[in-house]
Amino acid sequence: MRLTQDLELFPENSVTQFLFKDVTNSAELRQMAIDGEISCALINPSMILDTFQILIAANKAVHLQNIGKMKTRSLYSEIIFNLSPTNNISDAFKKFGISDNDNAVLIVLVHKKDNLNKEDILCKVKGEQIPADHISSLSDTAQIKKLYKVTPQEEKCGSVLDAIVCRMATKDVL
């Protein structure tokens, strides 16, 4: 169900993703995250095409935390910010964070390799867990292409995921 990937660059760290559908308490979860009751990134799955997109954002967040150059206050908010193609922080939260009415959520945890503390978060989600790599069944490709401004031309030389990843990786120098 869940998907765990080691960050090769930061070997003591791993990223784990959990995907839920038919979620009924998004507002509550969001509030808990804001209050620091749960420590994770709550992401709107409709804007995610592939779990690789999350890994790219998480790796960059850990790197920026390491060198003390994060643009936001925490590692998890930094992951959400890194998903965005622009440098507008509140915009990034609106698009990639969950909203009170969302009925699906992707939960992202960055943790020490053999130390995944998932229970206290997972037990709070009222919804059905599905395999994380089924994310594409929830993604809104048209919205994603629009947000990242992926043109038909660009799809000639690669996938939409490639286009997204490139924008995320290079947004700080554009």
Place this chain on the structure above:
Amino acid sequence: MADMDSAKNRYLSEYLHKALMIKQGAEARVYRGTFLGKSAIIKERFHKLYRHPAVDEKLRRRRTTQEVRSILRCRKAGINTPVVYFVDYTTHCIFLEDITGSKTVKEHIVSAQASGHHIKSLCALADKIGQVLAQMHDEDVIHGDLTTSNMLLVKDAKDVKLVLIDFGLSYISALSEDKGVDMYVLEKAFLSTHPNTEALFERLLKSYTASSRKAPSVIKKLDEVRLRGRKRSMVG
């Protein structure tokens, strides 16, 4: 390596230590490693100890930035270049898609020539290169280091793709002069690497000209730059 030793960059140096170095170029070491579960190419612009630290830092920063900018600009226009996965601006390292099953245009031409194939067998390739470069110049991307080693060939199901790499010396310019010099750099690299390919390069230029409205003024500049080379008096 002062900055590689500092705690901040410890992770990268340990990671590269385990990766496989596949090339030491003039300004970058190129590695193959695993990144987020995928095979990746890592390009590290290391310190060049021969130059003044201020020059060194300026060049490494500028080239890393220009490389990813130009790659993105090309991809947006549908020109094949590797996907950028991650950029570390503190160590000037770029993590790129590993173009698997590829060979360089240089290798392709050398082996075609060695096996006695007639130059005609390479015409389609010359056409393709001309086309892609015209498209790149139409996007105002100046590659800055066009050689047959910086172009990869990848066979996919339908046809052969041409992938442009190594944009470290690239920049954005709409000037025909800059595009002309870009083609001049390629011409010299092409002809010095592959003896007796003048006709093939002519063919490439013809395809370039046919592929872009702006090409005639670029070719005119190319002629001027060539002439400058030949006319230079070279006193002393």
Place this chain on the structure above:
Amino acid sequence: MTVVIGFEGSANKIGIGIVRDGEVLSNPRRTYITPPGQGFLPSETAKHHRSVILTVLQEALDEAGLKPADVDCVAYTKGPGMGAPLVIVALVARTVAQLWEKPLVGVNHCIGHIEMGRLVTGARNPTVLYVSGGNTQVIAYSERRYRIFGETIDIAVGNCLDRFARVIKISNDPSPGYNIEQMAKKGKQYVELPYTVKGMDVSFSGILSYIEEVAHKMLSSGQCSAEDLCFSLQETVFSMLVEITERAMAHCGSQEVLIVGGVGCNLRLQEMMGVMCEERGAQLFATDERFCIDNGAMIAQAGWEMFRVGQTTELADSWITQRYRTDEVDVAWRD
């Protein structure tokens, strides 16, 4: 044993050297020095060469302890270079060849530098950086040609340095480049200058026009010293030269570098190139001012190689040319 006498005068030096099977027997030289702020003009340089050439010829023979009858071949610079001085030197070479009844051989000046560098340093198949007042080239040998992999797309590095020296009135004695080098040692502050590498080519005109524009302002406002400018200019242009040399080495898979030409005696350039070579596990070969700077022996040495493989120049073909590319020469003496 084969004895060749070489005549060189393509720029502001006039030199005559005698070489016998790889041994330099004599190599006297004179330099035409102009006042600070002035470059050398062709007609005046030719006048200078004409006034001293016979004295230099006598010195070359005396120092070598040879008579004209001992000489087997007369080599002269066919080009590239300044027209008027080339004509003077070719005229004298042609005359002595007829008087002594010896064959003539016209030599490419750049090839002279390369062959002399190989002789003096023992480098076998180096990537050559040829840097002087009129040339900036990265050269490597393949298939009977010295092929130019990289070069300047506008002015030569030596020309850039000389013209900078004129802007801030640095003495031309013994040479502007030497004086810039000495001043640069006292420079402390690095002033950022444009840096232009295009593939294996370089461009210096942008740096020159930038520094021409800002030099006086920066100096008069005390923002930096003349020494700082010398230092910064050297650091910038030499970095560019080392970079394109390394690019050519990576391209050709070469493990040797040879620096030739007048700018090649600059010790800072040699030091930087040495560091680059060490990093690559390559070997650096450089010469001192006796052979880096234009001289007669280098023409004699290239002439000796050419004469050995039967490349001589008929009297009717013994003209000179201001433009003569390194890669035009059939290098029949190497394999």
